[in-house]
Amino acid sequence: MNLSDVALLVVAGLAAGTVNAVAGGGSLITFPALIATGLPPVAANVSNSVAVFPGYVASVAGSRADLPRGRALWSLLPTAAVGTVVGCVLLLATPARAFEVVVPFLVLGATAILAFQDPLRRLVGHPARLSPRRRTVTVQTMVLVGTVYGGYFGAALGVMLVAGLALVLDATLARVTAVKNLLSAMVGLTTLVVFALFGPVQWVAVAVVAPATLVGGYAGARLARRLPAVVLKTVIVLFGTVIGLYLLWRALT
Template identity: 85%
Template sequence: MDFSDAALLLAAGLAAGTVNAVAGGGSLITFPALIATGLPPVPANVTNSVSVFPGYVSSVAGSHMDLPRGRALWALLPTTVAGAVAGCLLLLATPARAFELVVPFLVLGATAVLAFQDPLRRLVGHPADLAPRRRTVTVQAMVAVGAVYGGYFGAALGVMLVAGLALVLDATLARVSAIKNLLSAVVGLTTVVVFALFGPVDWAAVAVVAPATLVGGYAGARLVRRLPPVVLKTMVVAFGTVIGLYLLWRALR
């Protein structure tokens, strides 16, 4: 790795950490940067997953004041770990082409759910009106799907989690974002363990990108706490739309 490669990865890591904390999708900055340094796609994807983990941790530190208290949040963690492990194994064991074609539609669909959250709530019912058991099962299912996706690819994981959780949780968007940060960190930790043991990680690249995502993640999480809900929602929808269209273009080219 020469100086120009290191500078590119440092800038990409800083930007990705900030974007992940605000809306998700930072991997679409670091992943192409890793490809640009000469890594093949699968090692770049694995290295990227390991590299962005510190940014998720710092996002949790920056938004921990908005996390709900109680057992309900912690009950989501086993589902998150199991889903992330399944996604990691899927990446390591199967061809990526079919999933690459599905991913853009998942991202665009999640973005549409968030954009039309209020009309959808009128159709499916407001979270406060759902039976406790139904709400619990729905939240667990949302988290499981997001964790599998996060273990496999991860880009726009934040968009998907925010969209799904905002639909089924009676909480402010800032609180939903804080929960998203925690779950993303758990997915990130799981991918680090699995890929460190079984994946082709480029540790030199990790050493450059990871500290930068740490700084960017904390700064982004602090920014979220100062944004009005409508601005935050607009930013997440905008990020999700751009990311989904980019992934669709890349999959079809």
């Protein structure tokens, strides 16, 4: 890895950490950057999953004031860990081509759910009107599905989590974003352990990208707290749409 490769990865890490904290999808910055340094796709994907973990932790620190209190939040973490392990196993044990075709539609679907959150809530019922049992099952299911995706690929994980959680949680978007940051950190920790043991991690690249995502993640989380809800929602929807279309173009070319 030469000096230009290091500079590219540092810039990509800073940008990805910021984007992950605000909207999600920062892996679409670091993943192509790792490919550009000469890593094969699977090694780049695995190394990227490990490298962005510090950024997720920093985003939790930056948004901790918005995290809800109580046991309900922490009960989501085991579900997130299980979902992530399932996703990691899928990545390491199955061909990537089929999922590459499905991923763009998952991202675009998640973005549409967030964009049309209010009409969908009228169809499925506002979270405040759901029974505690149904609300718990719905939230746990959303987290499980989102983290399986996160363990497999991870790009636009934040968009998918925010879209699903905003539909089933009776909370402000800033609070939903804070929960998303915590779950993303759990996904990052789980992928770090699984891929460190079983994946082709390129540790030199990780050592360059990880500190940059740490700085970007904290800065992005602080920025997200200051954005009005309508602006934050618009940013996430626009970014999710761009990510989905990019992934679709990439899968079809």
